[in-house]
Amino acid sequence: MPTFNLIGPSYIEQSINIDAQKTVNMYIIYDKSSPKQISFAPFPGLKKEIELNSTKNGVRSLYAYLNNLYSVCGDSVYSLDSLLNKTKIGKLDTDQSLISVSNNTTQLFLVDGNAGYVYTFSTGEFVKVTDQYFPSDPLMIAYLDGFFAVCVRNSNIWYLSAQGDATTWPQGSNALLESRPDTFMGIATINQRVILFGHISCEIWYNAGNADFPFSRNNNLIFEYGCAASGSIAKGFGQLFWMAADQNGVSSVMMTDGGTPNKISTEAIEVKLRNAVKVDDAIGFSFKEAGHVFYLLTLPTENITFLYDLTASSDLQMQCWYNVEMLDGNYYIAKSHAYFFGKHLVGSSISPTIYELSNKHYTNDGEAIKRERISTHLVAADDNYISISKLQISTQSGVCNPNPMGDEPNIFLSISNDLGHTYGRENKIKMGKIGQYKYKAMIYNIGTNYSYTFKIKHYDPTPLFITGASIEYMVNKSDN
Known part of the structure; x- marks a missing residue:
C-alpha cells in the first residue's frame, strides 16, 4: 500500500x-x-518522588550540586540527599516569585526578586545578604570565573560580588546595559561569556581582566532583541534558550552558544506568541532524555506548553516543536528541573511535589497520558x-x-x-x-x-x- x-x-x-x-x-x-x-x-511520564511540605505552593526551583539537591517550595529552602531525604536549611521573604540559583565551590547563592541569600556548604549557615552595596530587587544571577553577577529589575545596572564570596559586594563593582535604552530581563553565562538580556536588546560580555571591573562588552555582538520572559531563560548542553522580544513585542524563540543567536521558532509558534494575552510568566528548562536535547517552554496564562527538540531538528534540518499536555488538556505541570543521581527530577507548578521524569513511566503518576x-x-x-x-x-x-x-x-x-x-x-x-x-x-x-x-x-x-x-x-x- x-x-x-x-x-x-x-x-x-x-x-x-x-x-x-x-x-x-x-x-x-x-x-x-x-x-x-x-x-x-x-x-516520558511522571512518577512521584517526594512532597516537600503540606502547603499548596508549587516547587519554585530545583538545583543539583555534587551530592545534594536544593529546592525552594513556598518560602522554604530544602537540601535533599541522594535518597531524597530532606532538610530545611532556610527561609525566604517571598513564597511565589521567580528563583535564580548558582554556586561556587563553597556557597549556594540564590535571589528571589526581593533579596539575596547565601548557604555555606561547610557550616550549613543560611543568611540573607546584608552588604550595603548589594542591590535591592535582584532579578537574576549568574557565575563566571569566581564572580557572582546579579542584574536588577527595572534597572540597567548589573553588579559583581567579591571573587569567591557571594556575601561581599565591593563598592563601584558594577556596569551598565547601555547599548540601547533598556532595562534588565535576565543574565546568564555560557561558554565563558556573560549574556545580558534587556527587553529589546542583548549584550555579550567577557572577562578581559580589567583592574576596576573585570568584564568588557563585545561590541561586535549586540543584538536588536531581548527577552520577553525572565523565566524562559534556560541553559543546557552548551546552549542558552529563551523567548525573545523586540520593539514590536514578542518575536521568536532563540538559542545561542555565546555567539550570534539562532532563531529556532517556527512561524506557527511565533504567531501563537504574538497573539498571546500574557507571556512574561513563561517558564522554560532544558533536559536530555533518550539521546534527545529538549527545551520545554510553558506559558501558564495561555495554558499551553511547547516542546522544542534540538536533536530531531538537527537530524531532519527542520524545526521540530511539539505540544505537551496533561490529560485534561491543560499545560504541563513541570516547572523546574534538575538531573540528580541518574534521574530527571521535575518540580510541580501546582503542588509541593517532585517527580521523576522518565521514559520508563507510561503515566503521569497514575494519570493516563493522552498521546x-x-x-x-x-x-x-x-x-x-x-x-x-x-x-x-x-x-x-x-x-x-x-x-x-x-x-x-x-x-x-x-x-x-x-x-x-x-x-x-x-x-x-x-x-x-x-x-x-x-x-x-x-x-x-x-x-x-x-x-x-x-x-x-x-x-x-x-x-x-x-x-x-x-x-x-x-x-x-x-x-x-
Whole structure:
C-alpha cells in the first residue's frame, strides 16, 4: 500500500485549512539506517518522588550540586540527599516569585526578586545578604570565573560580588546595559561569556581582566532583541534558550552558544506568541532524555506548553516543536528541573511535589497520558474525490498494558473531511494482544470525500511507537 506521511511536528497555521498538524506527548526519532527512518516515540511520564511540605505552593526551583539537591517550595529552602531525604536549611521573604540559583565551590547563592541569600556548604549557615552595596530587587544571577553577577529589575545596572564570596559586594563593582535604552530581563553565562538580556536588546560580555571591573562588552555582538520572559531563560548542553522580544513585542524563540543567536521558532509558534494575552510568566528548562536535547517552554496564562527538540531538528534540518499536555488538556505541570543521581527530577507548578521524569513511566503518576497526532491534510488535485478502502497505522504491536496485565491496548481514530474544523466519531482500533508482534492496526471502508485529516489518540500505559501509515485509495474525478 502507498505510504501516508503521518509522522511530523506540531504546525498549526493561521488558517487550519493550510495546516492543522499537532503532535501531543510524542516526539520524532530519526534512524537513517531504518527502512522507516522517522517514527514517533512517547514523551516520558511522571512518577512521584517526594512532597516537600503540606502547603499548596508549587516547587519554585530545583538545583543539583555534587551530592545534594536544593529546592525552594513556598518560602522554604530544602537540601535533599541522594535518597531524597530532606532538610530545611532556610527561609525566604517571598513564597511565589521567580528563583535564580548558582554556586561556587563553597556557597549556594540564590535571589528571589526581593533579596539575596547565601548557604555555606561547610557550616550549613543560611543568611540573607546584608552588604550595603548589594542591590535591592535582584532579578537574576549568574557565575563566571569566581564572580557572582546579579542584574536588577527595572534597572540597567548589573553588579559583581567579591571573587569567591557571594556575601561581599565591593563598592563601584558594577556596569551598565547601555547599548540601547533598556532595562534588565535576565543574565546568564555560557561558554565563558556573560549574556545580558534587556527587553529589546542583548549584550555579550567577557572577562578581559580589567583592574576596576573585570568584564568588557563585545561590541561586535549586540543584538536588536531581548527577552520577553525572565523565566524562559534556560541553559543546557552548551546552549542558552529563551523567548525573545523586540520593539514590536514578542518575536521568536532563540538559542545561542555565546555567539550570534539562532532563531529556532517556527512561524506557527511565533504567531501563537504574538497573539498571546500574557507571556512574561513563561517558564522554560532544558533536559536530555533518550539521546534527545529538549527545551520545554510553558506559558501558564495561555495554558499551553511547547516542546522544542534540538536533536530531531538537527537530524531532519527542520524545526521540530511539539505540544505537551496533561490529560485534561491543560499545560504541563513541570516547572523546574534538575538531573540528580541518574534521574530527571521535575518540580510541580501546582503542588509541593517532585517527580521523576522518565521514559520508563507510561503515566503521569497514575494519570493516563493522552498521546495525539493530527496529520497533514490528504487532498487530491483538482478537487477530485478520494475513496479510501483501507488505512493501516504501523505501531509497536504485541505490547500489553502493564496494569491490568493482558489488556489489549487501543488507538482511537477520528477523521475530518473539512480540513480539520470538525471530526467524526472515534473508531477504536486494536493494537494486538501481548505477543502478537505482527498484528496490524487497520480500519476498512473509510469512504469517499474531497479531503481527509486523521486524528489519532492513545491513552493506554504502554510504550507507543508509531512508524507511519499506509492507505489503499482511488482518486475519482470530480463532476465539476
